[in-house]
Amino acid sequence: MNTTKKLRLGALPKTEATKLTFSCPISLKAELDRYAAVYAQTYGKAVDAATPIPYMLEAFMARDRGFHRKAQKSLPVRAPA
Numbered sequence: 001m002n003t004t005k006k007l008r009l010g011a012l013p014k015t016e017a018t019k020l021t022f023s024c025p026i027s028l029k030a031e032l033d034r035y036a037a038v039y040a041q042t043y044g045k046a047v048d049a050a051t052p053i054p055y056m057l058e059a060f061m062a063r064d065r066g067f068h069r070k071a072q073k074s075l076p077v078r079a080p081a
Contacts, residue, residue, distance in 0.1 A: 007035075009055050011043050017054070 024032075032049035040046040061067060 007039060007042055009052060009059060011045075012039075012047065012052060012055055 029049065032053070035052060036047050036049045039052065
């Protein structure tokens with residue numbers, strides 16, 4: 001039985017995706033590698049370090065009140081077709 005506390009993101013859903021490339025500090029990459037290892041231990045499914053990044057960004061943006069206040073004042077953003 002796994003008694004490890006669940007991670008904040010929860011199990012990652014399967015979604016349609018688009019590729020995005022970015023650079024990050026080596027220290028952040030190491031943290032992402034550690035997160036992926038803890039995720040695998042917690043949920044029993046191995047993921048690479050990049051897999052949780054979109055979900056982390058989505059969670060961050062969903063909680064950013066300043067972004068939402070300013071976004072309400074700007075034009076709506078449409079997803080690419």
